[in-house]
Amino acid sequence: MGSLIHLDFVAIVIILILVFLSVYCWAVFLNKIKLLRSIEKGSQGFLEKFRGNHVDPLNLFRNTYVRREDPSPLVKVYKIGCRELENILKSTEMISNSPLKAVSPKISILELESLQKYLSRAASEEMMNLEKSLSVLATTSSVGPLLGLLGTVWGIMIAFVGISRKGTASISAVAPGVAMALITTVIGLLVAIPALIAYNFFQTKINTLSLKTDNFSSEFLSAVEKKYVMR
Numbered sequence: 001m002g003s004l005i006h007l008d009f010v011a012i013v014i015i016l017i018l019v020f021l022s023v024y025c026w027a028v029f030l031n032k033i034k035l036l037r038s039i040e041k042g043s044q045g046f047l048e049k050f051r052g053n054h055v056d057p058l059n060l061f062r063n064t065y066v067r068r069e070d071p072s073p074l075v076k077v078y079k080i081g082c083r084e085l086e087n088i089l090k091s092t093e094m095i096s097n098s099p100l101k102a103v104s105p106k107i108s109i110l111e112l113e114s115l116q117k118y119l120s121r122a123a124s125e126e127m128m129n130l131e132k133s134l135s136v137l138a139t140t141s142s143v144g145p146l147l148g149l150l151g152t153v154w155g156i157m158i159a160f161v162g163i164s165r166k167g168t169a170s171i172s173a174v175a176p177g178v179a180m181a182l183i184t185t186v187i188g189l190l191v192a193i194p195a196l197i198a199y200n201f202f203q204t205k206i207n208t209l210s211l212k213t214d215n216f217s218s219e220f221l222s223a224v225e226k227k228y229v230m231r
Contacts, residue, residue: 042072057223073126106230141196148188155181
């Protein structure tokens, strides 16, 4: 504890920056963990509902199940895809408000390809939203050790200044600078290592979720093709 008394202004600023980055990273970590758990739960329930409906891919969209807010990118992509599909169906002027008309609305292959591009763009945007704040983790994992190294170099400089002032390399001359160097180095590593682990963890989770979203998009398009594409 006594070594902290010898920290100068530069060392204190470095430590405060590292502490701020650490607190921010932990806030991002806890928020992302909560979000991903909610997404996994929502995605699983949604897929079970969607796969249990083999008649019309729009049925789930038209009931109250997907009307509520859900953080799952699968649900969001599904709702976006359904809205676009309904717009395409309306644009073909084959939807009739008359209950007597039994003609089922159909779309062309080109319109299905347009829907596919729309889904791909929506999925990409959802992944970009999930990756927000992850740059803080990546930056901290890189900057943390560098700030620690800066503190190390500064501490060594202070140690040499102490030697020059006292004219001897005694413990009392070098201890403040060495202590400062070690403290900033350790804090820098303690901040950077968890940030790097968290960043890699979330990247893996998001990549997996991206694959699931792409697979669902293909599944949704297959259902649309069976129900609505002209033969």
